[in-house]
Amino acid sequence: MQKLQKIIRQLFESKIEIHVLFIIFFLVSFFLPPLINNLPVDKIIHVVAYALFLLVCIYIGRWCSRRWLLQNKFSRLLFFMPVSLAVLSFTGIIGLKILTSNNVLSMTITALFFVFLFFFLGFFLSVTRNTVLRQINEAENLQQQKEMELELLRSQLSPHFLFNTLNNLYGLSITQHQKIPGLLLKLSDLLRYSVYESKESFVSLKNEVAYIETYIELEKIRIGEKLSYEANIYKENIESNQIAPLLLMVFVENAFKHSKNTYGQTIDIRIDLSLMNDTLYFTVRNQYIDGANKIKDFKKTGIGISTTLKRLELLYPQKYVLDTKKVNGYYEVKLQLNLK
Known part of the structure; x- marks a missing residue:
């Protein structure tokens, strides 16, 4: 159990490495399908560019969570979250217009769906990470406290038997x-x-x-x-x-x-x-x-x-x-x- 907690802690606490791996995986997952389907190079570039935009949505959602929600600054969160979503939605609609030739309504709904999905994905990933780390810290602190208390009890117990036995020996040495x-x-x-x-x-x-x-x-x-x-x-x-x-x-x-x-x-x-x-x-x-x-x-x-x-x-x-x-x-x- 302690080894599992250590692995999870290292995974959640590794900052640069985990982010680099996530970004590479995310971009590759968007890059491979159009490449396999032999789409034109300009289309592949547009898809990767939109993938980068969705990454921005994830990290802005993560930033909002870390900056205001986890620090209990709810009034600022209620202001900046709608503003962030509005700016991202507008940017997403413009970007999707470049990639597709769908009608405006369909394109708008699709853009809003992806923006909200990836924004809140980053938001809740940050909340989940913080919750898991807090639970691991609490479990480790409880385990350390338990071990310290047991060590104290053991240190009390051994002298207890020694003193009792020596007292008995002292009495017998006389009689x-x-x-x-x-x-x-x-x-x-x-x-x-x-x-x-x-x-x-x-x-x-x-x-x-x-x-x-x-x-x-x-x-x-x-x-x-x-x-x-x-x-x-x-x-x-x-x-x-x-x-x-x-x-x-x-x-x-x-x-x-x-x-x-x-x-x-x-x-x-x-x-x-x-x-x-x-x-x-x-x-x-x-x-x-x-x-x-x-x-x-x-x-x-x-x-x-x-x-x-x-x-x-x-x-x-x-x-x-x-x-x-x-x-x-x-x-x-x-x-x-x-x-x-």
């Missing part, structure tokens, strides 16, 4: 320092993905799932037997689909973060992921505190969630359904996402 070596190995895998893969607009769904599984392994080491974890991840066809990096990970990390604050002896988390007809079905379920410290509104829970919601709107407009609900002490997030 359970023997777990640190295993956690560091898992952390290196996570950082490799979040630093390098997250720079891409889209990554393999297989890699995103592998990243989630690595993160969960890290949490298993950190939490230990207190973690009650169940996963139903169907990996069929995930290699052939792509997804925005760290999109699903945010919901998993958010579930672990809020489950840690529960009063129970175990941290209960369930993750379901399946793919059907290029549509991803992703569910994360975790305990939450129903009381004074209950979980905040989903859309107001930290930078990770807020950036993910913005990314969904930018990358998958009208292609996703996100539902949240609280049932019997559990908080559930369901994401249905069209990956195509």
Whole structure:
């Protein structure tokens, strides 16, 4: 799409080249028929001369459009357009009288037809060109704005996971320092993905799932037997689909973060992921505190969630359904996402 926009822009913005090609094509189209029909040289010259006159009609119409219509000078346009058409019509009638021997009425109607046709052809070509260029500019500006916003969101997201993980490591280094070596190995895998893969607009769904599984392994080491974890991840066809990096990970990390604050002896988390007809079905379920410290509104829970919601709107407009609900002490997030 961007390549097509670039080609169209170059075509419409090339001034001298496009005009030279148009004039040559226009004159040749008038010159060839009389030449093929073996008309006398003087007639061919008259036809080409009239073709030049019609070119003048086109460019005067174009000039009126650019000079007054596109600059919203309607009063001047209403004055100069009739004047231009009157002068061109008179000139066209005189020129056609030289070329043909038709009666005056027929010749006048023909001349007026050609003058008005080619004048407004130039007029509307100018309007169309301006409209197309404006639409291309708007599309390019929107695309640049979208890319800048996505880049900003990605730059916020990677440090977000790093800071959260380092905070967890700091706590464990004091209470359970023997777990640190295993956690560091898992952390290196996570950082490799979040630093390098997250720079891409889209990554393999297989890699995103592998990243989630690595993160969960890290949490298993950190939490230990207190973690009650169940996963139903169907990996069929995930290699052939792509997804925005760290999109699903945010919901998993958010579930672990809020489950840690529960009063129970175990941290209960369930993750379901399946793919059907290029549509991803992703569910994360975790305990939450129903009381004074209950979980905040989903859309107001930290930078990770807020950036993910913005990314969904930018990358998958009208292609996703996100539902949240609280049932019997559990908080559930369901994401249905069209990956195509």
